[in-house]
Amino acid sequence: MKKIILAVLLVAATLSAKAWSTNYDKAVYLVASQNYTPETHKLVSYYVNKDHTRAANHLGWHRRNGRHLETEGWHSLHLDANLKPAAKDANDALVQIEKALEIIRNREQHEKATVSFAVHTVMNLIVDMHNLSNVFIEGIPQSGTDFQLDISQCSVANRPIRWFKYSWKKLWTYRYQTFHGNNVYSPQMWSEDIVCMYGDKKADFSAGTLQDWATDIGTYTKGVYDRLEKEEGRFIHATVQDHEALHMACLARAAYRIAALLNENLK
């Protein structure tokens, strides 16, 4: 009995700690790797693995193995009411990315393991800060938390709407994947869609600083909370569908920004 309860709690903990599903994470890293300079490509292969997608949810993997437990609070992004970065302590994605970049820039002075952890951290946390369920915004109490909202079931026409409770975090982590057949839709397939949809926005998405990106993410996150408020805490299926383009744009932003950051800092 104890083993079953522990197993269930472990599954629940894993879900709450993850930004996106592994397939999305891997897709982001595939697109990022297509945009590395040859030098970055070589160094990421050295510090991560020849398979760059191995960086997916690296911090969570460490914690599940009892290591780096201090990273639990690193996955969220904190913004003030003007959507400017406003971390109160070290438990913030932006703070940790900046620390990791410092190590990467001065990699000659560190052990390989330290630099490797820093590269993984950047890759992991850039992804996380682009999942809008991880963004805390001052003045929006629900932001950054998990809560239940009502969403309507995909249905045939002219049937009464059937509502059901759904986790906000799951909505931005898994929901869209289910529309496409879950794991049958591979990371490679997602990566091709990211490029098809937003490849022409690569320069726009990569421009600016980490702080600009945080504000950018805050802007569209706020837009979603505003809509949720307007629709009284319910998203009909059409609204969920409307947001898939935004969800894909988040994946694309994460991918192109990882490439831009690592190209710049692994020079």
Add this chain to the structure above:
Amino acid sequence: MNKTILRLLLVVVATMFVAERAMAWENVGHAVIAYNAERLLDPEVKAKCRHYLKASIPFYATWMDQARSIEPYTVCDKWHSTNIDAKNKVVVGKPTTGAYHIERIRKEMANGAYKTMSDSLVKINLQYLIHMVGDHHCPVHVRWSKKSHPQFHYNLLNKGKKRRPHGFWDGSIAFRRGKWTAEKHFENMQLLSPKQAKKMQKGTAYDWTQETADVWRKYCFPAMPEGTDISKMSEEDVATVHAIVDKQVQRAAYRLAGVLTEIFKE
């Protein structure tokens, strides 16, 4: 006390993995057919499809299922299947059937006519075709009237509980293949020579629907008669289901690739 906690935890886990409502080939089947079709296209046609869709072909595989309850797309709610008459023949020319709209769109886009359409119209037409060609190869997406074919309105069982054959066949592509990716499904598909492919791609959506109806009558219905318990199927029974469904996937993929090639190939 312990049992209560266990039950509660199991409910929590079950809700974490709640399945999307079953529709058509289900999301997995549609993604597989569209993916396979895209792999069969020559680069020029694939590039044109992606240009208009601004995504891959499989990305829009399930769009019609997601959009059918959303205005202005409720009009396509009935386009997922096509009627069969009392003499087991496909009903031709009825605007509330999918085969009618596959043929309508093919005709409207043929001979370069897509170039006179707005990009958004080309896109939406592609989204319809990607889904409907798949649907019309799903054995339960032929409509049998209860009056003329009462024998086809029956129940299967799953662990003793009643289950409609529709739900079973919709999910049959992934049946006991839960971990397969689209790439794995493509490897599983038997590839044809150009001559064989051309032969398979011949005909209209009505011909293909007629063939699907015949597949249902001759193979699916006898393979899974009333009362068959899905949970107790032997390996041999499962292999029979896979043989039927793999052939339908192959037909759907080749024909979808054929339709897209016919539209875009210069």
